[in-house]
Amino acid sequence: MADEAAISRLRVMVVLLSPNWLGAARLPAVLTQAGFSVASYCHPESYLSNTRYNEYAYTAPTSGSAFPGLAASVRQYQPVFLIPACELAVRFFHNIIDADANGQVDKRFADVVDLVRRSLGEPAFHRAMLSKIETNALAAELGLRVPKQVLANRQDDVTEFGDEHGYPLVLKGEYGHAGNAVRICATSAEAVAAYRDLGGNGEGQRLLVQQYIQGAVATQSSVSWRGEVLETATLLKYLTHPAPRGPSSVLRFVDNPEAEQATRALLRRSGNSGFSAANFIIEHETNAAYFIELNPRPTPPCTVARLFGRDLFRALWCRLSGVAYERQVLAEHPETIALFPNEWLRDPHSQYLTQGYHDVPWDDPRLLKAYINGFVS
Numbered sequence: 001m002a003d004e005a006a007i008s009r010l011r012v013m014v015v016l017l018s019p020n021w022l023g024a025a026r027l028p029a030v031l032t033q034a035g036f037s038v039a040s041y042c043h044p045e046s047y048l049s050n051t052r053y054n055e056y057a058y059t060a061p062t063s064g065s066a067f068p069g070l071a072a073s074v075r076q077y078q079p080v081f082l083i084p085a086c087e088l089a090v091r092f093f094h095n096i097i098d099a100d101a102n103g104q105v106d107k108r109f110a111d112v113v114d115l116v117r118r119s120l121g122e123p124a125f126h127r128a129m130l131s132k133i134e135t136n137a138l139a140a141e142l143g144l145r146v147p148k149q150v151l152a153n154r155q156d157d158v159t160e161f162g163d164e165h166g167y168p169l170v171l172k173g174e175y176g177h178a179g180n181a182v183r184i185c186a187t188s189a190e191a192v193a194a195y196r197d198l199g200g201n202g203e204g205q206r207l208l209v210q211q212y213i214q215g216a217v218a219t220q221s222s223v224s225w226r227g228e229v230l231e232t233a234t235l236l237k238y239l240t241h242p243a244p245r246g247p248s249s250v251l252r253f254v255d256n257p258e259a260e261q262a263t264r265a266l267l268r269r270s271g272n273s274g275f276s277a278a279n280f281i282i283e284h285e286t287n288a289a290y291f292i293e294l295n296p297r298p299t300p301p302c303t304v305a306r307l308f309g310r311d312l313f314r315a316l317w318c319r320l321s322g323v324a325y326e327r328q329v330l331a332e333h334p335e336t337i338a339l340f341p342n343e344w345l346r347d348p349h350s351q352y353l354t355q356g357y358h359d360v361p362w363d364d365p366r367l368l369k370a371y372i373n374g375f376v377s
Helices: 023-034 067-077 089-099 105-118 123-130 134-140 154-163 188-197 257-270 298-306 312-321 342-347 365-375
Strands: 012-017 037-042 056-059 081-084 149-151 169-173 182-185 207-209 217-224 228-242 249-251 274-283 290-297 338-340 357-359
Touching: 012 023, 012 067, 012 089, 023 037, 023 298, 023 312, 023 365, 037 067, 056 067, 067 105, 081 089, 081 105, 081 274, 089 105, 089 123, 105 123, 105 188, 105 365, 123 134, 123 257, 134 207, 134 290, 149 154, 154 169, 154 188, 154 207, 154 274, 169 188, 182 188, 217 257, 217 290, 217 298, 217 312, 228 257, 228 298, 249 298, 249 342, 257 274, 257 290, 298 312, 298 338, 298 357, 338 342
Parallel strands: 012 037, 012 081, 037 056, 338 357
Antiparallel strands: 149 207, 169 182, 169 207, 217 228, 217 274, 228 249, 249 338, 274 290
16 A cells, blocks of 8 residues: 555545635635645636635636636646535536536547546436435435425415415425525415515426424535445534525534434435535424435535544545545534634624634635635725
């Protein structure tokens, strides 16, 4: 086996096509700490382009196809793995695989396509992993706990569901992130308005109506390789911003075997490779874990799981390097983690900024300045 100093030069590339995403900029630091060399393929105005942990920052185009630039960057940098860091990047990778399957990609780019395929895992489930409808169907097929739900093909489907199961209910679009396509409806009138707002009656994406579960949202952050979970951690979304459906601002580590086992079953069935975050509602009274959606990309909780001894990025480095991964056993860990800048934006005087661990990139001053300049006029 090669010595660690030699294999630690494994290269990965973070791909971000949504310039304003905050959390992706923290990926190069944790990847570097795990043993990787890191390049990014992103827009020059993105936060990701500002981190000092980029060995190279390749510029993605602001219009037109992103594939030629990706191919050129991959061939120059020679990464062993690609990490899609936003929804657009995941879709971009899916489109590459689909175009290749339809004979629409020049065979000269077979090496790039193979790298994309290697970085995603089993292609049969690529599209399903982005769809809230398809992932819930897969979870139900596997016998996992999911809320009562139906497809909302008509406005009456929503109101009839509410009449049968009561209010509040949850209406969500098939695709979306950070809660932007989710509505919690307390009354029939709110449900009808949400149905129209989300593009019902064939005007937009498919809609799913679900039973509202009284509980807390938890994310099961994981890294997997061809369906095998290499490392995982359950983190409770203690506070979010904006509330109640926005991204996490304060996290707590929790132990929920049902959420962990459900995630393992989903990722095993899908053959997924790379980082993901499965979201659950943990019912207050029973601690039961109801699966609600899967994000097939790294989310901010993935980058802080290492503070609880669950280093997802090191686990991937070990698998790609042929080195055994050992989970850290920590004598103590922080009770809460405040995510920067989200908790600071939620409440500049929050007790969690000082009483818990505040995940500020103090060692990355250019990135820190970019964050502050982005929110302070």
